Amino acid sequence: MSINPRLVKESFALIEPVADKAAAYFYGRLFAENPHLRGMFPPALDVQRDRLFGALTRVVWSLDSPGSMTSFLSQMGRDHRKYGVTAEHYTAIGTALLATIRRFAIEIWNDEIEAAWVSAYTAAANIMIESAEADAGVSPAWWLAEVVEHRRPHDDIAVITLRPTQPLPYTAGQYVNVQVSRWPRVWRTFSIANAPRADHSIRLHVRSVPGGWVSGTLIRDTRVGDTLMLGPPMGTMAAPEDNPRDLLFVAGGTGLAPLKAIIEQVIASGHRPGIHLLYGARTSAELYDLPDLIRMESSFPWLQVLPVVSDEPAYDGRRGRLPEVTQRLRSWAEHEVYVCGPAAMVDETVSRLQADGVPLSRIHRDVVHSER
Numbered sequence: 584m585s586i587n588p589r590l591v592k593e594s595f596a597l598i599e600p601v602a603d604k605a606a607a608y609f610y611g612r613l614f615a616e617n618p619h620l621r622g623m624f625p626p627a628l629d630v631q632r633d634r635l636f637g638a639l640t641r642v643v644w645s646l647d648s649p650g651s652m653t654s655f656l657s658q659m660g661r662d663h664r665k666y667g668v669t670a671e672h673y674t675a676i677g678t679a680l681l682a683t684i685r686r687f688a689i690e691i692w693n694d695e696i697e698a699a700w701v702s703a704y705t706a707a708a709n710i711m712i713e714s715a716e717a718d719a720g721v722s723p724a725w726w727l728a729e730v731v732e733h734r735r736p737h738d739d740i741a742v743i744t745l746r747p748t749q750p751l752p753y754t755a756g757q758y759v760n761v762q763v764s765r766w767p768r769v770w771r772t773f774s775i776a777n778a779p780r781a782d783h784s785i786r787l788h789v790r791s792v793p794g795g796w797v798s799g800t801l802i803r804d805t806r807v808g809d810t811l812m813l814g815p816p817m818g819t820m821a822a823p824e825d826n827p828r829d830l831l832f833v834a835g836g837t838g839l840a841p842l843k844a845i846i847e848q849v850i851a852s853g854h855r856p857g858i859h860l861l862y863g864a865r866t867s868a869e870l871y872d873l874p875d876l877i878r879m880e881s882s883f884p885w886l887q888v889l890p891v892v893s894d895e896p897a898y899d900g901r902r903g904r905l906p907e908v909t910q911r912l913r914s915w916a917e918h919e920v921y922v923c924g925p926a927a928m929v930d931e932t933v934s935r936l937q938a939d940g941v942p943l944s945r946i947h948r949d950v951v952h953s954e955r
């Protein structure tokens with residue numbers, strides 16, 4: 584059975600504009616046919632729906648690049664161990680998925696398209712199953728971690744240090760899924776805000792999201808000594824390897840977290856590139872990590888931290904919108920660039936930098952679907 588990416592993409596293109604409806608149909612069908620699977624999912628499926636479609640979109644559009652598709656699917660296979668997913672569940676999911684695609688691409692549906700989806704799904708499921716099985720031999724499905732420090736530098740922001748009960752190997756720039764005991768089966772992603780440490784502790788920067796179950800609990804109802812669950816580290820954003828270029832980091836709000844980890848990693852590597860960190864917030868009170876960044880700056884003279892405030896006219900430092908301020912400051916055409924923060928800020932910053940001659944191959948961003 585060979586995969587036919589063209590047929591899969593053409594039929595998927597009909598579903599993308601009605602993604603919400605299709606995801607609702609998918610879960611309706613899945614749970615009607617397999618009621619026992621409902622208990623594996625969180626009570627509210629909104630974030631789950633976005634994640635399903637985010638993942639499906641990424642897989643469909645990378646069918647022509649087997650390398651990146653395989654690494655993404657392998658990572659997902661490992662990550663799904665924490666939900667208790669086993670090889671048998673893939674049959675139920677595949678049946679519901681195929682029914683959903685058929686239902687929403689009915690005007691073009693034929694045997695050839697069906698065969699293309701069956702072979703693509705079978706290949707994808709096999710990669711996920713094999714990667715989960717290989718991972719089961721070497722790694723836990725999830726980690727327990729104890730809260731060892733909880734700071735609240737702003738009403739809506741917490742900086743939390745955790746100590747996993749077993750070592751959790753990761754690289755600077757990656758993120759983890761977090762579950763709090765109050766909300767079983769609800770997992771939300773947060774970037775790890777430090778490079779790997781000898782004591783294995785990890786730090787998270789959490790901003791409260793209106794109505795956010797996990798972020799609200801982490802900020803307001805979490806204390807030192809509490810225990811959380813962490814999924815395996817994910818994400819491909821990483822520190823440059825032996826890169827002689829100077830570095831630009833553009834961080835919006837808690838998007839600082841993975842960029843700070845990468846800066847720590849660069850400093851620890853012994854390289855001495857020039858580093859600019861533009862760190863934006865709406866108000867100066869939300870520049871929650873500035874004291875620590877200033878401390879880093881004073882012990883590493885090649886690092887320059889530039890705070891930027893967008894919504895506080897009386898602020899007497901650098902004011903403005905982060906994408907514009909970044910562009911105005913100087914040319915970054917020779918830099919390696921990392922951008923993280925609200926999606927619209929990231930998109931605008933990336934397109935301005937690109938217009939100014941920074942090739943996309945030198946711009947690093949990670950796609951994280953989450954309540955933050």
Ligand SMILES: NC(=O)C1=CN([C@@H]2O[C@H](COP(=O)(O)OP(=O)(O)OC[C@H]3O[C@@H](n4cnc5c(N)ncnc54)[C@H](O)[C@@H]3O)[C@@H](O)[C@H]2O)C=CC1
Pocket residue numbers: 772773774775788789790834835836837838839840841862863864865869891892893894903904905906923924925926927928931951953954955
């Ligand atoms: N907590 C974490 O570990 C991580 C968080 N993130 C993302 O970072 C974001 C952080 O959000 P907040 O702290 O609430 O940031 P925020 O809303 O307070 O904004 C931070 C900065 O981005 C600018 N900005 C916001 N919206 C913009 C827009 N539409 N166009 C141009 N500039 C804009 C603001 O002016 C400010 O300078 C979230 O979207 C989160 O998903 C990303 C990676 C890791």
